[in-house]
Amino acid sequence: MFILILGAPGSGKGTQGRILAERLGLPKITTGDILRAAMKAGTPLGMQAKKFYDAGKLVPDSVVLGMIKDELARPEAKDGAVLDGFPRTAAQAELVDKTLAERMQRLNHILLLDVTEEELVKRLRARAATEGRSDDTPEAVAERLRVYQMDTAPLIAHYTTRGIVHRVPGIGTVDQIAEEIKRIIGR
Secondary structure, eight states: OEEEEEOOTTSSHHHHHHHHHHHHTOOEEEHHHHHHHHHHHTOHHHHHHHHHHHTTOOOOHHHHHHHHHHHHHSGGGSSOEEEESOOOSHHHHHHHHHHHHHTTOOEEEEEEEEOOHHHHHHHHHHHHHHHOOGGGSHHHHHHHHHHIIIIIHHHHHHHHTTTOEEEEEOOSOHHHHHHHHHHHHTO
């Protein structure tokens, strides 16, 4: 089972993706984690990504696409994965669809975490204070939300035509949201 978690920055994708992956016994493929590890390690890819990341901009497809294909090719992802933070653009969605189709697989569920912009800003400010992430500065937050609306939100329409998009209220306790996701996907 392949599940994509969509939502604006701060909507809870990482938290809910981790819970869902653990419950289903699937790997969680998170571009943010992959990129942050590369930046921390100071790899050439990480240094290239850091310039975009620190400005709150999406890292270009050319940097991300190969990494995701490699992650999907890993043996532990042969029967499914929880995708968090990818795809974010139409080009990335086409790559995921094509990569899975080559394996006679497809995305089964798209979970859209709905959270108001006011709540997103509040969460990201709190995260910046506790985690010190460079992409949670007020300027970067504003840019990330703008980029999300421009590039990522149209994916919702792309996947809605397949009938696999499920809107999940992203306000409430972590456990309440996780239970709603469990109800939606049936396990």
